[in-house]
Amino acid sequence: MSSGSFENLPINDVQLDTSNPRIRRFLEIYDQTKIGESQIGLALNAPSSDAPSALADTTTPQRLRESIIANRGIRQPVIVNKRADGALVCIEGNTRLWIYRDLHKKGATGDWSKIPALVHSGLENESIDAIRLQAHLVGPRPWDAYSKARYLHDLQNKELMPLERIVALCGGNQRDVTRSIQAYSDMEEFFRPLCEPGEFNTERFSGFVEYQNPRVQEAILTSGFSGVDFAEWVKNERIGPLREVRQLPAVLKDKNARAIFLKDGMKMAVKVLDQDTENVDLQKATLGQLAAALESKTNQTSMAELRSFKEDDGATLRHIEAAMDALRFLQDQITGDA
Numbered sequence: 001m002s003s004g005s006f007e008n009l010p011i012n013d014v015q016l017d018t019s020n021p022r023i024r025r026f027l028e029i030y031d032q033t034k035i036g037e038s039q040i041g042l043a044l045n046a047p048s049s050d051a052p053s054a055l056a057d058t059t060t061p062q063r064l065r066e067s068i069i070a071n072r073g074i075r076q077p078v079i080v081n082k083r084a085d086g087a088l089v090c091i092e093g094n095t096r097l098w099i100y101r102d103l104h105k106k107g108a109t110g111d112w113s114k115i116p117a118l119v120h121s122g123l124e125n126e127s128i129d130a131i132r133l134q135a136h137l138v139g140p141r142p143w144d145a146y147s148k149a150r151y152l153h154d155l156q157n158k159e160l161m162p163l164e165r166i167v168a169l170c171g172g173n174q175r176d177v178t179r180s181i182q183a184y185s186d187m188e189e190f191f192r193p194l195c196e197p198g199e200f201n202t203e204r205f206s207g208f209v210e211y212q213n214p215r216v217q218e219a220i221l222t223s224g225f226s227g228v229d230f231a232e233w234v235k236n237e238r239i240g241p242l243r244e245v246r247q248l249p250a251v252l253k254d255k256n257a258r259a260i261f262l263k264d265g266m267k268m269a270v271k272v273l274d275q276d277t278e279n280v281d282l283q284k285a286t287l288g289q290l291a292a293a294l295e296s297k298t299n300q301t302s303m304a305e306l307r308s309f310k311e312d313d314g315a316t317l318r319h320i321e322a323a324m325d326a327l328r329f330l331q332d333q334i335t336g337d338a
Helices: 021-027 037-045 061-070 094-105 125-137 145-157 163-170 174-194 202-210 214-222 227-235 242-253 255-264 266-277 287-299 303-310 315-335
Strands: 005-010 078-082 088-092 114-121
Touching: 021 037, 021 145, 037 094, 061 094, 078 094, 088 094, 088 125, 094 114, 125 145, 125 163, 145 163, 145 174, 145 202, 163 174, 174 202, 174 227, 202 227, 202 242, 214 227, 214 242, 242 255, 242 266, 255 266, 266 287, 287 315
Parallel strands: 078 114
Antiparallel strands: 005 114, 078 088
């Protein structure tokens, strides 16, 4: 891949990339022959997810717009591919290009008619993928987890890119990339068929990442259930916060807890499991009982207690940090991540 050349390109000479993985899932709801600037604008302005952390993200479109206005332009050029037919396509920086167009259209103070760009000629698909991976999987404005997984899945299964090459381009480790790709595949196979148009919620993706845990899948299968059952539990919110997926092996193993789970959901089932942890002598408690009690106590911490912890010269925090280190080490040993 050449190093490209820096140019100030007229904003209307550069095409927005409708195949960009961030916005593709939003554009799929429209008639593909009728996608225009307004649909692309809506897709680019959508936050990476609906989670509170995403809404607070400092790289949301609105914050990016404010930064561009404050700096009277962009600090990093967009990346453009000049195709063999002469068309200029923005392969990285679509949101910035759209903001420039919008500011120009609305007559904002300043010259927004041209945008700084790094222009490459005739990039191959692999080079475009490499730029996208480096810019967004480990970049300043990451895609949401579902969009990442979908892109990785397509690279491996449609473009037949070797897994080692994908891992080398996007960083991370092979295990996490493989889990992400398989989670996407399972969600599409089990969850999507259950959803009516407009019901498919990518926020549920993390549950299918947790589903990749062999202990979880073994517990589901040995209890007579399937991936479709799991998807129904996720859809019907039998499983709420998706970290509750980790509770499935214990819940499905316990006859009473399993019955409660199928009827009332995970929260009520866990209460059944935790009954044995109440009134336990700390000196005689098992590690599991202590962990359950610690979780319960943590969730019940009041604001007054929180303030007192801040004023005890770090005594409580020291114990918490030491416990977290020990528990993380133990978790890695149990799950095999060590």
